[in-house]
Amino acid sequence: MSQHDPAAFEQLYGEHASQVRNFLRFCTRDHAAADDLMQETFLQIWRRPDAFDPQRSGIRAYLLGIARKKAADWWRRNKTEAAQPTRAATIRSEFQLEFADALETLAPDLRIALWLREIEGYSYAELADILEIPLGTVRSRLFAAREQLRLIWNSQKEKTK
């Protein structure tokens, strides 16, 4: 990568693209936008490979950090437009559908933190680095995300009973 080696880039892409895409889809709820932002994310590391500091974070965390910023920019640009949720095509049950709906009602900051913790498994320290927030805020943000999600999901389940 540091020498703009296409083979190295291909390998990097192969190893991390699906996770970055899933994260961006989750962030934007827009598959087309997510694909565009994913390209921008990988282009950034292609163009500026030396901006990645392996002593500071892993490559996945670095890519997700870029993706998060690009998603945040996208949200700012598109905040006046009603985001049309686009769910995974293969949601398997009504139960999952309810959960996906509940998840989409969370504020982007909360959803992103929750995703990075639950799906990517980042520690609080890593999340602080990726999200560029203090450690204490990671803790409170995850708590807020979980509590809101729990209450919304419970409420939805009550309605459908």
Next chain:
Amino acid sequence: MTCEEASPLVSALYDGEEIDSDALQHISNCPDCRKRMSAYELMGCEMRLLASCQTARTSVPEQLKARLAGPRFSVLPKLRWLIAGTVGAVLATVAVVPIVRAQSEQPKWFQFSFGTAPQPLASDARRAGFDEIYVFGGSSYAVGAHLAIVSIEDNSVKLSVHAKQYPQGSLNSSQVKLDLDRHDFTYVPGETLQIPVDGGGTLFLNGEIKDHQPKFAFGNPVEPEPNQLVLTCPILIQGDSVLANMDGGSTHIHAGEAATIGTAQGQGAFDFALEPFPGAVAARAEWGRLKFSIDGIEYELAGASPLTGGEQPRTIWVRRDASDPIKGWSIGARSISDLPSPK
């Protein structure tokens, strides 16, 4: 401890973070808190199921490949350039070198000067993978050059360069075409590489190979004479703001010339000279520091070596040209007589 107090810590405990013993004891014995943690576990499980529904694709899409394969630094037009609008008036012996950060991690460094004159006026230190547009001023024409450092070996440097003459008038890096066919050159340190310019003229390149990042720029004196002004890796500060940080970039000038620093803060350009010139204010130089005030605003310039020789402190002259179209950190030199008139 109450559930209300403990509830924020349920989330942390669920994540395996350490919590205080009182909270741990409460959560262990509280059915409501344990129920909350069970709910978190279920939500985590649902999230992972949801994530697993997403389709995976592992090869680089053609659209992205095309963007990678295009001009590798197609971002360049957004980067730094210098002396647009003034190029036609700048002497042929004066070069202004744009600076960007190195873009690769090769162990070796190439420290070089590149310009329309054999003697180094502005220099740079970069690693393999560096790829940049340069704009040089000529008395009757301008030269745009696209230079890439392909590789740095032990005793030679492979370069890819295309230089073209442009008509007199304004020229900036975005006007220099990136898709020109470049020519490969092998530079051997100790020699002066002469690169022919399409349309006439020659560019000169001198340099050295280093196995470490050079601390002082090639061709610039570490201890300047009284008739020299040297800006070695200078940093220009206004209050808490860094207007330019030329890490790796340097220039030096003599009487009759001005060193120019371009900023990234929309502040235009700052010109420094040993003698008074139109629009300039007196500044106090003391070894590596220069302090000055323009329009009531305090600035400070710090260099990595003494700025000038002679008895310290001494006066040098500074001008800020807010109308200069420079965008981005850059450093170079030009003749005082060819400095643009501030608008």
